[in-house]
Each structure stands twice: as C-alpha cells, then as structure tokens.
Amino acid sequence: MEEGRCKFWLPKKNRFCSNKRLGDSLFCGNHNLRSEEQRITCPLDPSHSVLQExxxxxxxxxxxxxxxxxxxxxxxxxxxxxxxxxxxxxxxxxxxxxxxxxxxxxxxxxxSSDDTTSNMKRNAVYNMTVPEFSQLMSKIESIHGTISSEIHESYNIPEACSIWINKGMDRKVPFQEKHVLQQASILGNLADFGLLENPVGNMLCSNIAGPLHSNGSSGDKVPAVIEFGAGRGYLTQMLADCYGIKKVFLVERKAYKLKADRSLRQTESLTLERLRIDIEDLNLDAVESLRGVPYLAIGKHLCGPATDLTLRCCLPEQILEDKAIHSSGSHYLRGLAIATCCHHLCQWKHYINKRYFLDLGMSKDDFHAITWFTSWAVDADHGSDLSNVVDHGSHPLSISVKKYCSVGAQGVEEIVKNMEAVDRAVLGFMCKEIIDMGRLMWIKEQGLATKFTKYVPSNISPENHLLIAKCGDCL
Structure with a gap:
C-alpha cells in the first residue's frame, strides 16, 4: 500500500481506500473515525449528512x-x-x-425533528408491559377482523398491456418482469373500476372526459394524468403506450437517470411536464398548465407518508368544500389509483385519517407501534408458502400471540425476538391493511367510490395494496 494513503479496508473492492490520510489520522476525511453522533442529516437534502460543526x-x-x-x-x-x-x-x-x-x-x-424514528418506535414497543403488548395484539386482530371483508384480491393483466408483457416494445426501455406485472395490474384494476377502458384509437374512456366538455371547455381534450412519486416514470410510460393519454405530469423530488421522459416526449400529441418537488410542498391549484383540466392521479409504491401527502394534494379541504368546483377555472380529480408502500415510515403528523384510529380506541403511540410492526410483513421469505398463508388470512394470530405472551415471558423484547417468521408476517400485513383502510375510509368520506385490493400476489411483491377511487360523475 502506498505510504500516506488511507488505511480503511474496502471489502467489496478487496483493497484499502486510495485517498490521502487526513492530517495525523490513519484515515481520509471520509473514513476518519469520528462518532456518527457528530453527523446530522443535511436539512436541504436528506440524502446526505454533514458534520454538525x-x-x-x-x-x-x-x-x-x-x-x-x-x-x-x-x-x-x-x-x-x-x-x-x-x-x-x-x-x-x-x-x-x-x-x-x-x-x-x-x-x-x-x-430538531418531530418525526418518530424507527428506533423510537421499537423502543416504545419494548418498553410496554407484556399485558399491554398482548392487549394491543388482540386489538389489532379484532380491528382487522372487521375490515377484512372489504379487502379484495384482483391480479388483473389487461389485454391492452400485452405489448409490454410480450416485450413487444419498439422503444429501448428497461424491462423487469416483476415491475411490468405490477404496472399492468394497476392499469387493469383501473379499467375494471371504470377509469380506463380498452383503448379504441388510444383514447381514455369518454365517461371521464365528458364532464370537461360539459363545463364549457372546448377541444377534444381528455383528462391529464399525474403520477406522484413518479421515479423514472415507467408506470406512465405503460399507460401512454397501452391506453393513450394527452397530458402528463410527473411529480418526483429526486433526479433520476434513464427516465421515461425522452420516449414520452417522442409520443405524438402528448405533452409532458416534470415537477421536481416534494409532494408535501406541491400546490396543484398553482400549476398553470393544469387549470380547467380534469385529471387522473396514479402512483406506484408511494412510500410511507407520501400516500397521505398525495391525498391531501388531490383532495384539499378548500376544494372539497367548493361545490361549484366544475364551474371554476380550477382542475379537479376524476379518479385515483395509489399502490401504497413502506408503512413503517408513516408518521402521525402526516396520516390522513387520525380520527379513524382514535375512534377505534387507538392512540398516537399505538399508531407508531403498528407502523413499526408493518416492516415484518416484508421481512419474510415471500417466495415460500408463507405468502399463501399471509395472503389468504388463514393463520390464527390470536393463538400464536398467547403462545408468546405466556406468564414466563421476561419482556416484550424477548417475545418479539422469539416470534416465528409467519407470526411476524401475519401481524405485519394486518397492520398495513389497517393503516390503508383508514386512508380508504377518508377517501370515501369525501364522496368518492372506493375499492381496496391486493393487486399482485405477495411473491411478486409483498407491497401489494392498491387504493382505487373515482368521483361520482364517473359512476
């Protein structure tokens, strides 16, 4: 090793770091052995950290x-x-x-931050007494029993998406089967719910476009599509290729390479606008090119609170209270399809339906415990038979909980560590579904028709919950 170089070993590269040492240290600035507590997240961009000093x-x-x-x-x-x-x-x-x-x-x-971290959630659970933990488990199972009949299963690959499924695309776009199947099923469920129909001349269903003409707008316009948390935008790419759309907005706070934007811009008569902004800070009313245009909101794997932020963005209180919205110059929502994800990141502050939890006798602390449990749903091996047990709800959680919460248990931490994978997964999925059901109930309270479905099997993706809704005019 060259003298004066950093002595930090890089196991993946099978060599020492090649940067110069920092002063009298044996390591470079990147690997200097400082306490991690001295580093804090950059408040402008949380993707990196900086020394507090x-x-x-x-x-x-x-x-x-x-x-x-x-x-x-x-x-x-x-x-x-x-x-x-x-x-x-x-x-x-x-x-x-x-x-x-x-x-x-x-x-x-x-x-300072008012977010409750995963460690804080875990420690709060571990600090529970065994009877408190057992009572929370029983409450979760009881609540889930009342909502399970509202959760459907619909793995739906429409014929319109066959050009993607069969890899028959002319464009050089990435093809990963598990993502393509998820995207296709989202669109298939949208079609089944009346928000899309099999393309005839690559047009969206006339039932959605109709209200735009009835409020005095001119031209052969169809609703815009806004993809929230768009990433590279390949859900919108499939929608454009298979169903035909005219106006697209991609909302994403990060910058991505290999985006679908280039091929989308080459699509005839399609206009695209990418908004690089956090959903939390997006005021749709002020998007000039969206004025007077009905739109369909979509999102695949909107992580944690991003789902709640999106719902507030599309259905703000001031819009909901405006009964004359169609006669104004503003945009208006025609329908939505949101595939939820990463429930362990959810925060009480952002959650859209706190009243739902409170009415169930659940506290803010219970909510954070439930969000922590949700990570267990995706920890399991979903390539095994475990996914069938979880998907069909055939596992008796209450019997399992009694087994762990016995009189001899030393504490909640011991109980959690001794739980088998299937028990953890079942509990995790129950908690995910309770959180999403609260979101669905809030949407329903705003006057939209709703559906909650598992749109792919767990062995394709354990993050398989889809919230669908449409306004009354599309019924």
Whole structure:
C-alpha cells in the first residue's frame, strides 16, 4: 500500500481506500473515525449528512441549495401545504412561513425533528408491559377482523398491456418482469373500476372526459394524468403506450437517470411536464398548465407518508368544500389509483385519517407501534408458502400471540425476538391493511367510490395494496 494513503479496508473492492490520510489520522476525511453522533442529516437534502460543526458553511454551498432557491420561485411551491398537523398540544415545529424565510445561521432550526424514528418506535414497543403488548395484539386482530371483508384480491393483466408483457416494445426501455406485472395490474384494476377502458384509437374512456366538455371547455381534450412519486416514470410510460393519454405530469423530488421522459416526449400529441418537488410542498391549484383540466392521479409504491401527502394534494379541504368546483377555472380529480408502500415510515403528523384510529380506541403511540410492526410483513421469505398463508388470512394470530405472551415471558423484547417468521408476517400485513383502510375510509368520506385490493400476489411483491377511487360523475 502506498505510504500516506488511507488505511480503511474496502471489502467489496478487496483493497484499502486510495485517498490521502487526513492530517495525523490513519484515515481520509471520509473514513476518519469520528462518532456518527457528530453527523446530522443535511436539512436541504436528506440524502446526505454533514458534520454538525460544519453545518453552517455546508448550507451555503450544498449542491441542493441552488435547486431549492429556484424551486421557491415556482408558483406551485408552498412549503408544507400537504403536510398535515400533529394534534399533540406539546407539538413544536416551525410554521410554513418561518420555514420559507429562515436564515442559515440558525442551527437549532435544523437540529430538531418531530418525526418518530424507527428506533423510537421499537423502543416504545419494548418498553410496554407484556399485558399491554398482548392487549394491543388482540386489538389489532379484532380491528382487522372487521375490515377484512372489504379487502379484495384482483391480479388483473389487461389485454391492452400485452405489448409490454410480450416485450413487444419498439422503444429501448428497461424491462423487469416483476415491475411490468405490477404496472399492468394497476392499469387493469383501473379499467375494471371504470377509469380506463380498452383503448379504441388510444383514447381514455369518454365517461371521464365528458364532464370537461360539459363545463364549457372546448377541444377534444381528455383528462391529464399525474403520477406522484413518479421515479423514472415507467408506470406512465405503460399507460401512454397501452391506453393513450394527452397530458402528463410527473411529480418526483429526486433526479433520476434513464427516465421515461425522452420516449414520452417522442409520443405524438402528448405533452409532458416534470415537477421536481416534494409532494408535501406541491400546490396543484398553482400549476398553470393544469387549470380547467380534469385529471387522473396514479402512483406506484408511494412510500410511507407520501400516500397521505398525495391525498391531501388531490383532495384539499378548500376544494372539497367548493361545490361549484366544475364551474371554476380550477382542475379537479376524476379518479385515483395509489399502490401504497413502506408503512413503517408513516408518521402521525402526516396520516390522513387520525380520527379513524382514535375512534377505534387507538392512540398516537399505538399508531407508531403498528407502523413499526408493518416492516415484518416484508421481512419474510415471500417466495415460500408463507405468502399463501399471509395472503389468504388463514393463520390464527390470536393463538400464536398467547403462545408468546405466556406468564414466563421476561419482556416484550424477548417475545418479539422469539416470534416465528409467519407470526411476524401475519401481524405485519394486518397492520398495513389497517393503516390503508383508514386512508380508504377518508377517501370515501369525501364522496368518492372506493375499492381496496391486493393487486399482485405477495411473491411478486409483498407491497401489494392498491387504493382505487373515482368521483361520482364517473359512476
């Protein structure tokens, strides 16, 4: 090894780091053995961290700073508009106006967070008494028993998507079978629910487009499609190729390579607009090109609270209370299909239907415990027969819980560590479905027709819940 080089061993590369050492240290700046507690997440871009002592200078030169400054100039940017509120009286957070007008020297603004981390959720569960834990398990099973009849299974691959399924695409687009099958089933369920119909001349169903003409707009317009958490945009790509759409908005806060944008822009008569913004900060009313246009909202694997943010974005209270919305110049939702994901990341502050949990006798702490349990659903080996047990709900959780919560149990941590994979998975799926059912109930309360379905088997993806809804005019 060359003298003066970092002595940190890189096992994947089977060699030492080639960077120069930092001063008298044996390691470079990247591998210098400092406590991780000295590093904090960058408040401008959470994808990287920075030493706490360097925060102030980093904020002046962070690569994300220029993008953030540009974003704040956009009319559709409104900090935290879809974020929701925490009902706790002791909730301490910066309000939207203050967050937009902060000054960098105020370190304390960045060092606090009202998010409940996974470690905090786990520790809260472990601090329960065995009777409290057993009671929570019983309550989860009881609640799930009341909602299970509302959860359907519909693995639906429509004929319209055969061009993708059979790899018959002319464009050079990525093909991963498990993703293509999920995308196709989302579209198939949309079609079954009356939001799409088998393409005739690559047109969306006339029942959706109709209300646009009835409110005085002119031209052969069809609803726009907004894909939330779009990533590379291949769900929209399949929708454009198989059903035909005219106007597309891709909402995504991250930058991606190998996007579908290039091939979408080459589609005749299709217009595309990518909005690089966090869903929490997106004010759809201020998107000029969406004015007066009905739209269909879609999303595949909207992680954690992103589902709740999307629902607030599409169905804000001021829109819901405006009974004359169709006669105004604003956009309006015609339907939605959201595949949920990563429930362990959900936060009470953002959750769309807190009243649902409270009415079930569940507290904020219960909610966070339930979100922590959901990670167990995706920990299991879903390539085995376990997925069949979970999908069909044939596993008696109550019997299993009694087995673990015996008198001799030393504590909840011991109980959790001794639980078998099937018991953990069953509990995880129950909790995921309870969380999503609360979201579905909220959508239904807004006057939309709804459906909750498992759109693919667990061995294709354990994240297989799809929320579908459509407005009354499409019934």
């Amino acid at each position: 360097n925060l102030e200078s980093h904020l002046r030169r962070c690569p994300f700073l220029k993008q953030l400054q540009s974003l704040k100039q956009q009319p559709f940017y409104k900090k935290g508009i879809n974020g929701g509120r925490d009902d706790d009286v002791n909730d301490v957070k910066v309000n939207s106006k203050d967050a937009e007008n902060f000054t960098f020297p105020n370190k304390q603004l960045y060092e």
